[in-house]
Amino acid sequence: MTASFKPVAEQLAYLKKGVAEIIREDELRVRLEKSCKTCVPLRVYLGVDPTAPDIHLGHTVVLRKLKHFQDMGHTAVFLIGDFSAMIGDPTGRSETRPPLSREEVDANAKTYLDQVFKILDKDKTEVRYNSEWLDKLSSTEVVRLCAHYRLARMLEREDFRSRLESNQPISVHELLYPLLTAYDAVSLKSDVELGATEQKFNLLVHRDIQREYGLEGQVCVTMPILVGLDGSKKMSKSLGNYVGITEAPAEIFGKMMSIPDDLMWSYYELVTDRTPEEIAALKNEVSSGKLHPMDAKMRLGQEVVSGFHGADAGKKAADNFQRVFRDREAPTEVPVQKIPRGPAKKLIALLVELGLAPSKSEAERLIKQKGVEINETPVEDFRKELDLSRPAEFLIRAGKKKFLRLVVE
Secondary structure, eight states, X not given: OOOOOOOHHHHHHHHTTTOSEEETHXXXXXXXXXXXXXXXXXXXXXXXXXXXXXXXXXXXXHXXXXXXXXXXXXXXXXXXXXXXXXXXXXXXXXSOOOOOOHHHHHHHHHHHHHHHTTTSOGGGEEEEETHHHHTTOOHHHHHHHHTTSOHHHHTTSHHHHHHHHTTOOOOHHHHHHHHHHHHHHHHHTOSEEEEEGGGHHHHHHHHHHHHHTTSOOOEEEEEOOOBOTTSSSBOOTTTTOOOBTTSOHHXXXXXXXXXXXXXXXXXXXXXXXXXXXXXXXXXXXXXXXSSOHHHHHHHHHHHHHHHHHOHHHHHHHHHHHIIIIISOOOOSSOOEEEEOOOSOEEHHXXXXXXXXXXXXXXXXXXHHTTOEEETTEEOOOTTOEEOOSSOEEEEEEETTTEEEEEEEO
């Protein structure tokens, strides 16, 4: 396979965007220069254990970096750790994780691929499974692999060390994890491996083991952990501060608009393909007062939605947000609830029945704070009743985000 490449300096500038660390940058430069001379692309891989079915925006940071190498004409290898997922990566864990079954891993892997190709070019991505080689390793080969690494170095790993110090158990198979995944790098003959900063130890083990097998040690590129919507902790489903990439466009857009203003620059850097120069120019427009921070954030939200749902969905989500939250108009599409005619009903009770408020006390609080509108008119009296005795239609707004068109038939 031959290819033509952009100048090395241009490639490096693009590939370094948002990167936490390159081990080592001078080696990456040499490899890029060799690639240009020989017209042979670098083999760049990202290994992912499919331990859960869904991907959130935080997972896409390192995926996007793989895409950047792909953009520069290099071979993107997406490695599914179907074998290693059954062992479990001990990174950051305070206890041994229960192993996953083959059925769980296979189901998660299929879902992962459906989502991954929202970012990577499917036709240009080499998909591999580490069971291809790890399932075939003989016991002799496993012992030989283990002989290439020292136990003392393995126990320097922070999570192992802290568990030892606190008398928490460590299973032997956990010690094998970084060695077996290092064999991935040997089998793939990778030039570059990508991972989050918390994967640095594993990546360095992989680099060392490649050399033990007579290969040139790969370059390791780590990416920062994406901060969640709360602006403080890392993005996590368990913390509820995440953006799921398969969520509805309006949901994604709304979540993006909720992040603190100063956090959006990190998001621009890590979850968009904008160049550092473009981001710097945008930041300068905001700091000079030429561009309102909310407008900059709306651009970010539109780009993120467009990346996963297409340009039309991105524009529609942005337009809808403008109507509802900035122009204070009803969205173009409002859920409709039909109810039969009946006696008048207190608005507080109706808001709870329709799911627009979690409780009567919360409904009363919303009304008192002028947070409820009927047909775009604020409700002043929390004791208000709605006449349901004849056919009618009411556009109800509760809080900033909840709209419902109530049709009395």
